[in-house]
Amino acid sequence: MGSVTARSGPVGDTGTVPDVTSPGPSDATEPGRRPADRPVGKLDEARCSVRALARGDSVVATAPPAQRWVLVEQPGPWGRDALLQSRIDPDAAARLAHRARAEGVRVLLVRRPDGRAGTAEGRWAYVDSRPGRRGAWWSVRGSDAEVADAPWDGSVGEPRDGLTYLVCSHGGHDACCALRGRPLARGLLEAGADVWECSHLGGDRFAPNVVVLPDGFYYGQVPGDGAELLAAHGKGEVALAYLRGRAGLAPPVQAAQDEARRELGRFGADDLPVRAQSRLTPVGADIELWAVTLVDGECDAVVVVQGRPSVEAARLTCSATHDAHTRVWEVLSISLSGSGQAEARAPHTAG
DSSP states (O other): OOBSSSOOOOSSTTSOOOOOOSOOGGGOOOTTOOGGGSOOSOOOTTSHHHHHHHHTOOOTTOOOSOOEEEEEEOOSOOOSSTTTSSSSOHHHHHHHHHHHHHHTOEEEEEEOTTOOGGGOOOEEEEEEOSTTTOEEEEEEOSSHHHHHHSOSSSSSSEEOOSOEEEEEOOTTTOHHHHHHHHHHHHHHHHTTOOEEEESOOSOGGGOSOEEEETTTEEEOSOOTTSHHHHHHHHTTBOOGGGEEEETTSOHHHHHHHHHHHHHHTOOBTTOSOEEEEEEOSOTTOSSEEEEEEEEETTEEEEEEEEEEEOSSOBOOSTTOOSOBOOEEEEEEEEEEESTTGGGSOOOOOOO
């Protein structure tokens, strides 16, 4: 079976990185704001995303746990902590941050990628990716405090059908996110997608990073203008070459799904749901084994996954001050069982 340590996607069609040196219109420095609030520089060899591509860091099994989001339209600029260092009312921002931590909700600031700061309408949304509760509900706020006080359960706002693409462009957190994310966001916009730039998604070294809502799929190292991503989701499938994982699933489950999709050719967004997962080694072991059972029609696919620390430690963000190890996941075996086993397709490597 395959390791998930050697996969990385190209940044552009030619493998080169764009030379983007100027900030977007919504990041203009204001009185009292530090120049560090806006991204500067180039994608040179020192950037974390350039180093990650050179090392061949895999994006697999790196989607974060939160399955609910609150999106707050705020054209910017954004400081390193976007929620607390933006034009959001400070008291409301502090309450939003506290409530989000308590409820396990991710708060993201969003803005349109075409720089229409003057047309911002004060929109905000509650988004839920949990099975059976999936949806997005949009409202227009009269004040920032309304977002902190509103119910986060889908009972407020107008439901929105279709997919929304959030592209991290948070240069105040990591320059790679702006330098790579903004061109991708503009490409998705030109293709007609419902796309927003957003604050920090995590995984800076995988820039450009995207989350597709309300399905909760995270992507990294998405190339070009995002055409492959749009084409896949337009067919109800995932763009497996750049898939980090699905929000809310544990890393071994994400790794198991990724490899099983490749071996079994299951690319549908909701293919291979999880039936069970069990740890086969003691908690806290450096090397851990998991058995993950995925539903494949009338069969079960039982996937054995191994996790271990990376051999090499590295700087994982542009601002990191020390090297760190990542968790590396490897699929050791996939076996089929169940009443439909005879009809199941033989495993193969997906292209």
